Amino acid sequence: MLRPKALNLQTGQKMAGACPDCGYMEDIKHHTIPNNEQLSLSAYKNDALSYLTSYSLFSDGKTFNHRFDNYITNSMAQKRVLTRCEGLANEIIGGNTEHILLMGITGVGKTHLAVGMMYYIFEQTGYKRQVFTVNHGIKSKQMVNWKILFIDWRELVENKKRSISDSQLAKQVNKTMDELKRADIVILDDFGSERSTDYSLDLADTFWRNRENKTVITTTNFTGDDLYKRYGPRTISRMKHHGTKSGVAFGGIDDQRN
Numbered sequence: 356m357l358r359p360k361a362l363n364l365q366t367g368q369k370m371a372g373a374c375p376d377c378g379y380m381e382d383i384k385h386h387t388i389p390n391n392e393q394l395s396l397s398a399y400k401n402d403a404l405s406y407l408t409s410y411s412l413f414s415d416g417k418t419f420n421h422r423f424d425n426y427i428t429n430s431m432a433q434k435r436v437l438t439r440c441e442g443l444a445n446e447i448i449g450g451n452t453e454h455i456l457l458m459g460i461t462g463v464g465k466t467h468l469a470v471g472m473m474y475y476i477f478e479q480t481g482y483k484r485q486v487f488t489v490n491h492g493i494k495s496k497q498m499v500n501w502k503i504l505f506i507d508w509r510e511l512v513e514n515k516k517r518s519i520s521d522s523q524l525a526k527q528v529n530k531t532m533d534e535l536k537r538a539d540i541v542i543l544d545d546f547g548s549e550r551s552t553d554y555s556l557d558l559a560d561t562f563w564r565n566r567e568n569k570t571v572i573t574t575t576n577f578t579g580d581d582l583y584k585r586y587g588p589r590t591i592s593r594m595k596h597h598g599t600k601s602g603v604a605f606g607g608i609d610d611q612r613n
């Protein structure tokens with residue numbers, strides 16, 4: 356598309372662009388110019404989504420479609436977990452650090468609601484959050500984009516192992532490991548689904564050391580006791596640091612995958 360640089364002398368607006376190959380001309384009359392608020396929203400949104408996609412580890416592209424709005428609530432149990440997740444997402448928006456644990460059998464919507472919480476937080480806050488900085492003793496408020504990561508735990512364990520002999524993968528995994536320390540929120544998906552080895556227990560220990568005082572939304576097929584048996588008291592104590600009231604049990608719900 357070729358677009359004249361000069362503005363239209365009469366309207367002061369940009370002139371329509373045209374394609375030199377096919378002759379297509381832009382319909383500039385019906386093209387609305389975004390205002391400052393819309394431009395700012397789209398800048399925060401681009402930054403938040405670009406952070407999410409650059410450092411996350413997804414194993415399934417469908418994950419991006421999960422929202423509170425498309426979580427069907429045919430039973431009281433589904434209504435209950437949806438309301439709990441909405442409440443916990445609001446706690447995070449309000450500035451609380453949360454260690455949320457979504458527990459239940461396969462296919463009941465744990466990953467769906469964890470991702471639903473992320474999009475709810477993005478949309479309710481315009482993709483940004485408030486931070487305070489102190490410069491020369493003067494405190495000031497600043498808005499920054501949310502930094503949220505989705506981590507498929509088994510994928511992380513496997514990639515980390517493979518990266519020992521794959522330098523390209525090692526670069527990518529190391530970036531993700533660095534961001535795990537910094538992100539505002541991490542969704543830790545399917546914790547406990549990996550084959551338990553000294554290596555995976557070590558990685559779990561590192562993960563929770565880095566996230567002890569930062570928000571994590573964990574999904575798991577394990578019960579609290581199973582997690583304790585596998586990962587031991589030190590890791591579980593870090594996992595529960597901000598989570599005394601943040602367990603969500605998906606009991607009484609059937610597998611929705613079939």
Ligand SMILES: Nc1ncnc2c1ncn2[C@@H]1O[C@H](COP(=O)(O)OP(=O)(O)OP(=O)(O)O)[C@@H](O)[C@H]1O
Pocket residue numbers: 417421425426427428433459460461462463464465466467468545574575576611612
């Ligand atoms: N109540 C629901 N409404 C709409 N879709 C649902 C609901 N519950 C589950 N699903 C869909 O069913 C599929 C499985 O759900 P999800 O991946 O969230 O299950 P899960 O509890 O995380 O299972 P797993 O333990 O195997 O990881 C997804 O495609 C999800 O969108």
Ligand SMILES: [Mg+2]
Pocket residue numbers: 465466467544545574
């Ligand atoms: Mg899941």
